Structures are given as structure tokens and as C-alpha cells.
Amino acid sequence: MAIEKILFATSEAHPLIKTGGLADVSGSLPAALNALDKDVRIILPAYRTVLDSCRDWKPIAHFELPNVNEPVRLLEGQLPGTTVLTWLVDIPSLFDREGGPYHDANGLDWSDNAQRFTAFCRAIEAIACAQIVPDWQPDIVHCNDWQTGLAAALLSQHGERPGTVFTIHNLAYQGLYPASTFAELQLTENFWSMHALEFHDQLSMIKGGLVFADMLSTVSPTYAREIQTPDFGCGLEALLRHRQDRLLGILNGADYEAWNPLKDPYIEHPYDANKLAGKAQNKAALQTAFALAKKPRTAVIGMISRLAEQKGFDLLLEALPGIMKKNVQLVILGSGDKKIEQGLRDASASYPGKIGLQIGYDEALSHRIEAGADIFLMPSRYEPCGLNQIYSLRYGTIPVVHRTGGLADTVVDLTPISQANHTANGFVFDEANASDLRAAVFRALECYRQKNVWRELVAQAMAVDFSWNSSARRYLDLYRIAYELSH
Numbered sequence: 289m290a291i292e293k294i295l296f297a298t299s300e301a302h303p304l305i306k307t308g309g310l311a312d313v314s315g316s317l318p319a320a321l322n323a324l325d326k327d328v329r330i331i332l333p334a335y336r337t338v339l340d341s342c343r344d345w346k347p348i349a350h351f352e353l354p355n356v357n358e359p360v361r362l363l364e365g366q367l368p369g370t371t372v373l374t375w376l377v378d379i380p381s382l383f384d385r386e387g388g389p390y391h392d393a394n395g396l397d398w399s400d401n402a403q404r405f406t407a408f409c410r411a412i413e414a415i416a417c418a419q420i421v422p423d424w425q426p427d428i429v430h431c432n433d434w435q436t437g438l439a440a441a442l443l444s445q446h447g448e449r450p451g452t453v454f455t456i457h458n459l460a461y462q463g464l465y466p467a468s469t470f471a472e473l474q475l476t477e478n479f480w481s482m483h484a485l486e487f488h489d490q491l492s493m494i495k496g497g498l499v500f501a502d503m504l505s506t507v508s509p510t511y512a513r514e515i516q517t518p519d520f521g522c523g524l525e526a527l528l529r530h531r532q533d534r535l536l537g538i539l540n541g542a543d544y545e546a547w548n549p550l551k552d553p554y555i556e557h558p559y560d561a562n563k564l565a566g567k568a569q570n571k572a573a574l575q576t577a578f579a580l581a582k583k584p585r586t587a588v589i590g591m592i593s594r595l596a597e598q599k600g601f602d603l604l605l606e607a608l609p610g611i612m613k614k615n616v617q618l619v620i621l622g623s624g625d626k627k628i629e630q631g632l633r634d635a636s637a638s639y640p641g642k643i644g645l646q647i648g649y650d651e652a653l654s655h656r657i658e659a660g661a662d663i664f665l666m667p668s669r670y671e672p673c674g675l676n677q678i679y680s681l682r683y684g685t686i687p688v689v690h691r692t693g694g695l696a697d698t699v700v701d702l703t704p705i706s707q708a709n710h711t712a713n714g715f716v717f718d719e720a721n722a723s724d725l726r727a728a729v730f731r732a733l734e735c736y737r738q739k740n741v742w743r744e745l746v747a748q749a750m751a752v753d754f755s756w757n758s759s760a761r762r763y764l765d766l767y768r769i770a771y772e773l774s775h
């Protein structure tokens with residue numbers, strides 16, 4: 289049976305609300321499926337910023353949910369810049385508040401996150417069973433990360449139901465809550481088992497997806513293998529090994545409409561592989577913006593990232609004294625962990641005129657860094673897929689990455705062989721330690737001085753294709769399998 293109707297459940301979707309790569313995927317995969325003539329609808333909580341982003345949200349249903357003390361509305365609109373229908377679950381007491389989707393203004397988790405995302409999942413369940421919009425029942429519910437994990441568990445209790453797919457965008461975020469929260473949520477008792485939602489006497493929202501979804505996927509083939517091992521499995525490796533025949537790694541695609549150096553509205557000087565002059569001009573503009581000396585032959589290394597332990601900033605800080613001795617400038621945009629922020633501030637003060645640092649979240653600046661930098665650094669300890677190295681390739685900004693997850697699947701290290709067969713597009717180091725990182729940066733800087741080699745590397749990077757074309761079709765295959773398993 290051909291899959292036609294897909295309910296895409298997510299807690300963030302670019303450009304409506306974004307904290308990381310999940311939003312990029314949620315904003316672009318549904319559009320890619322739409323382009324394959326599928327009827328995809330995104331379902332998202334009605335956060336205040338999303339409600340405020342446009343006036344056109346129209347109520348299409350009013351309903352009640354267990355354990356929610358106010359009427360719930362389903363609002364309909366379109367994902368801006370696409371024709372993808374988007375539904376918002378409007379529960380003002382849970383979602384209409386100042387702050388981020390998961391955290392308050394101080395960066396602390398909302399204390400009622402378990403209640404918020406349980407309510408969201410109950411709404412997904414009801415919609416998936418055609419109880420709210422009777423003339424539209426999905427063939428597939430595609431859940432993403434722990435915030436939507438319970439939806440797969442709740443749906444598993446229904447006889448007639450859509451197939452369910454659960455995608456792991458980052459296994460380290462699990463939605464863990466005390467046992468007392470399980471009781472408060474009024475979930476059926478049989479979910480309290482190590483074979484269901486219990487995880488070492490805690491409630492694990494992600495297990496709702498991992499245990500109950502018909503099919504599982506994660507965002508790169510390497511990460512799919514890694515999460516079955518103790519080093520990357522976050523305690524869930526045995527469960528994932530148990531379900532390995534249901535687990536697929538599908539590399540994220542990039543939205544090449546939004547990330548195209550020839551059409552990027554955020555950059556001053558458009559360019560492509562045949563006309564690279566614009567890239568040099570964007571570099572000069574970036575150096576100026578960060579008050580760095582405007583030196584065309586000094587390599588600019590860029591970084592754009594959530595500041596989280598995962599991203600390997602400790603390795604960078606350890607490697608920095610060696611790197612800073614070279615003819616190099618470093619430009620960093622990021623926000624998150626306060627300790628990492630402080631570490632970067634201290635580093636930037638120690639090397640005046642060599643490090644440009646902006647703490648914060650800035651979509652426009654992230655595009656300007658991709659366009660203006662020569663090298664892009666991602667020393668992540670683990671990286672389920674990673675999108676910035678893919679954007680970097682497109683922008684001719686050569687990635688230097690740790691060999692893990694999606695970084696290993698997208699960046700081809702420059703070696704004599706990859707140079708000879710013209711497949712190299714970056715620099716990859718094997719171990720997550722400061723000396724390997726430093727050595728890889730040194731290799732990149734050495735290569736940067738050899739104009740012809742660098743030019744070829746840039747051309748090869750810009751030629752690789754990580755658009756959604758093939759990955760969207762792989763999701764359709766996954767949906768078909770999930771549907772068959774559920775019927």
C-alpha cells in the first residue's frame with residue numbers, strides 16, 4: 289500500500305521555532321515529502337512565539353484531553369515559506385508563555401515539561417485516531433525525539449491505528465522524570481515496566497518511542513551503529529540492539545533553498561563554485577563584523593553551535609594555545625552552557641584580535657559565518673548527524689571534524705588516496721582529544737597555504753549533494769514498512 293498521509297509530530301520546526309537540528313529537519317523533510325506528492329501535516333505545540341509569528345492561525349477543532357483542565361484548540365496554518373499544512377495544539381496554560389520550548393529565560397527546564405509533552409502526545413494520539421479531524425486519518429505518525437515518544441506508546445494501545453515511526457535525533461535527551469510523575473500523568477499502569485516506560489525506576493519518555501514505535505530511525509548510519517554500544521547508547525544500548533532489525537540510519541538532508549550561497553538573503557556577496565570572488569568578500573565582511581584584521585590570507589575558522597558538552601569545546605580550549613600560534617582567526621557563535629560560555633569569553637580575552645566571539649542565537653550571523661569562514665570546526669564528542677558540516681560543504685567552507693556519527697558519514701578526510709580519486713572534502717580526526725584536534729587543524733592550515741590543493745578541495749566540497757532527494761525517499765520506504773507492521 290502506498291503511504292499518502294503522514295502526521296509529522298515534532299516539538300520544533302524551522303522557521304517557527306528552533307533550538308537545533310531537529311527544527312531544521314522538521315522544517316525541511318515534510319516539504320520534501322510534499323514535493324513527492326505526500327499529504328504531510330506537521331503537528332507542533334502552540335508556543336507563544338509561534339502564535340505571535342503570524343496572525344493566520346485558524347481554529348479548526350475544539351476538544352478535551354485527559355488531565356488537561358482547559359479546552360484545547362487545534363489551529364491550522366502553513367509552515368512559512370512552504371505549502372506544508374501545520375497544526376498547533378493550543379493549550380495556553382502549558383505552551384503560551386514567555387521563554388523557550390523546553391526552558392525558561394534562565395535556561396532551566398520548565399518544571400511541568402512532563403505534563404506539557406504528555407498533553408501534546410495525547411493530542412497527537414487523538415488526531416491520529418481521527419477523533420479530532422474526522423475526515424483526515426494519517427497512514428503514518430512520524431514522532432521525533434522524547435517529546436513525542438509517548439505518542440507511539442499511547443497509539444500502540446489502539447487496535448486500528450496508523451503505523452508509527454520514531455526518529456532519534458539525539459539519544460542523550462531522554463525526558464526522564466521521577467516515578468511520582470508517572471502517577472500524576474495518569475498513564476495506564478502496564479506502562480510502568482522495564483519493558484515499557486520505566487528506566488531504572490524513572491519514567492523515560494523516549495522509551496515510549498524506542499519500545500513501542502513500529503519502526504525506529506536515527507539521523508545517520510554511523511550513529512545507528514554507535515547507539516547500540518555502551519559508549520554512545522546512554523544506557524539504552526541493549527534495548528536498541530534488541531530492536532536493531534527495526535532501526536535504520538537515514539542521513540539528514542539539508543534544505544538547499546535556505547542554504548545556498550548563490551541565493552542566501554543573509555549574505556552580502558552571493559557566490560557559487562564557479563564564481564568564488566564573493567566568498568572572499570564575505571570573508572572580509574566577517575572579519576570586519578568581528579573586529580578582526582582584514583587579512584585575506586589569514587585562515588578564518590568558524591564555529592556555530594549550541595554550547596553543550598557534546599560539542600567538544602573543552603577539546604578546543606585545550607588545543608587553543610597551539611592553534612593560536614598559527615596565522616589564523618577564530619569566529620564563534622553559540623549559546624547554552626554558562627561554563628562553556630565563560631571558557632570561551634576567557635579564551636577570547638587571552639587572544640585579542642584573534643578570536644571573534646558572539647554569545648547568542650543569530651540565524652543571519654550563522655549564514656554569514658558559513659559564507660565568510662575558510663574552515664569550519666566541529667570537534668563533537670558525538671554527533672547524531674550534524675548539519676553545519678553539511679552547510680559548510682555547500683558554502684565551500686572546509687570542515688574539520690571528529691570521526692563520529694553523521695560527521696563520519698559526510699566528511700571525507702584528505703588523504704593521498706582521497707586526493708587522488710577526487711573525493712576529499714575536509715579533515716577528519718579519529719580520537720576526541722586535543723592533540724588529534726590540533727593536528728587536524730594544522731593539516732587544514734597547511735593545505736590552506738597550497739592554493740591549488742585548497743581550490744580543488746573547495747570545489748569537491750561544493751559539489752557533494754546532501755539535499756533531501758534521496759533521504760526523503762528512504763523515509764517513504766521506512767513508512768511503508770512501519771505501516772505493514774502495524775496492520
Ligand code: ADP
Pocket residue numbers: 307308309310312592593594621622623648649650651654673674675676677
Ligand atoms: P544540534 O541539533 O545538536 O544543535 P545540528 O548541527 O544538527 O546540531 O544543528 C544545529 C542547527 O542549529 C544548525 O542549523 C545551526 O546553524 C543552528 N545553530 C546552533 N547554534 C546556533 C546559534 N547560536 N545561532 C544560530 N544558529 C545556531
